[in-house]
Amino acid sequence: MRVLIVDDSPILRLLLRSVMESAGLQVREAENGEQALSVLATYTPDIVTMDVHMPGMNGYETTARILERYALPVVILTSSSNANDASSAMRALEVGALAVLEKPAGPHCANFEQQVNELLRTLLNLAQVKIVRRPYAQKSAAPRALPSKHQLHPAQPRLVAIAASAGGPAALKTLLHELAPAQPWPLLLAQHISAGFLDSFRDWLASLSAMPVHLATNDQEFCPGALYLAPEAHHLGVDADLRARLERGNHNTPFCPSANHLFTSVAQSLGSRAIAIQLSGMGRDGAEGLAELNRQGALTIAQEPASAVIDAMPLAAINLQAAKLVLAPEAIAALLNTLASRGTSSSNLPGGEKSC
Template sequence: MRVLIVDDSPVLRLLLRTVLESEGFEVREAGSGEQALRLLEGYKPDIITMDVHMPGMDGYEATACILERHALPVVIVTASADAYAAATAMHALEAGALAVLDKPVGPDAENFEHLVAELLRTLRRMAEVKIVRRPRTIRGHAVAPFKAPVSSGSPRLVAIAASAGGPAALKSMLAGLAANQPWPLLLAQHIAVGFLGSFRDWLVTACKLPVNIAEHGQALLPGTLYLAPDGRHMGISNDLRVRLQPRNSELYCPSADHLFRSVAERLRSEAIGIQLSGMGRDGAEGLAELHRTGALTIAQEPASALIDAMPLAAINLQAARQVLPPAAIAALLNTIASRSAACNTLPKGE
């Protein structure tokens, strides 16, 4: 596998090169975003590792240019403890980077072996992704005809799942949501440990809703977005409180399947489930359970997803009542919210 390392630190480039070549990877280096773009005119790696805190063109700008010109998979490798770098990494995810990882800083570091193992696993998985440059404009924003849940009751909660490519979809969807959502929104997003705080801060800038990292036992409030914390699966209790469980041997944590199944068990048709961009199948089975209870289930339109595996898995299981691009998902939620508000203000007997 061919890897291009983009990092302004010669020491870090040497460290990453040594690690990757010991695993049989073919490695080339670039000390800046500008140099990376020049190299890519005559060299096509399978994947690119990108630092973000570099002089001149930073990692966000370099990622955006690479995806626009070359359509190659990019993984951000940076320091989660550096607030500027972590914030820039979120913008790179928005631009289309597939993942963000904490940078291994040296063999003497306590978590070095864990970070290296995660880096190798991620590079091998993400190198398989075929990046296709698609128009980012959505063909209109018309909402597909609303297929009402079996229950006549109004939804009480929205559960959302996303993985690689999810941040771009989330920004498009959340930016279109009205501030007065009459339900709490719960999000299971696969993201590397250490970056959740920066991800939350980035989401705050992308939507009109308060964004909180969920705490066990807290009451869920309408119009608020809750994120599953690092290393915990998120579900709900019968009285709409957060239930967190530690990770066991699951591949993904937080698990989208866990979230959807918890919501299906307790709210049945009084919920909305949304499956966005990502690799793998996490969430497909859980969304199917929600569908069977009569809930409104939505999958992102595959053509609008940076990585279409997760929404396609749900669609192939016939788990999605609606298949929509992110902006249209927001429009549908706003429509349902308006209908719910109108029903709640009708005089009794109407």
């Protein structure tokens, strides 16, 4: 496997090269964004690691330039303790970088081996992923003939559950930007994100919309018009009273928070009275849970694979016939806005839920 390391620190490049070559990877280096683009003109790696702060083009700008020209997976390496770095890393995820990881600090650090193992595992997994890069020539339209609310959804929805993994932030940016902030239901999100970056991810999501974004706490009531994330190392669920049910992750589930856990919890608690959305990501997490929601009569949606950075998660749901609709992110937002405007308000939600 071939890797291009982009970092302005010669010490960090030397460390990364040593770690990667010890694992049998082939390595090229670039000390800034301009040099990275020059290297890529004649060299095709399987994956790119990207620093955030560099002279000239920063990591966000370099990632955007690379993804405009090449279908290459990009992994951001930064320091989770540096708020500016973490914020820039979120912007790189927004344009299509697949993951953000903390830089290995060096052999003197107690968690160095864990950081190295996570880095190598991430590189090996993401280097095999097919990247779908098709910039929108024009925005996808909402469904031409939108079915009646009853046809789409036999019972009034009480909650929207969203799942995403690698490539998900790019879809979430479009979805949240297009979504009317006064949604008459709470939104729950299971997004795979590396440890240490959840606060920055929450702040980035909040910057995309007027909708408030919260880290859920156990047993809290989910409020209409707000977006909720699982706290770090926890799975997110809900009960029939729209209260949070958190469970600590364990080794039995490869992803935390788990999309399947979220969707299955929503299916068990709300049945048909929910909307569930499967966005970009690798693997199959969420497909079985979305299928269960579909069987319960919920409105289930998969992202149009051609619009996803990574189409594996949406395709897994589509192949299971778990999705009633297959839409690009802006069309998903248009549909939610239309359903929200059809007489649904916090005063007439089933069960009498009020704004909180």
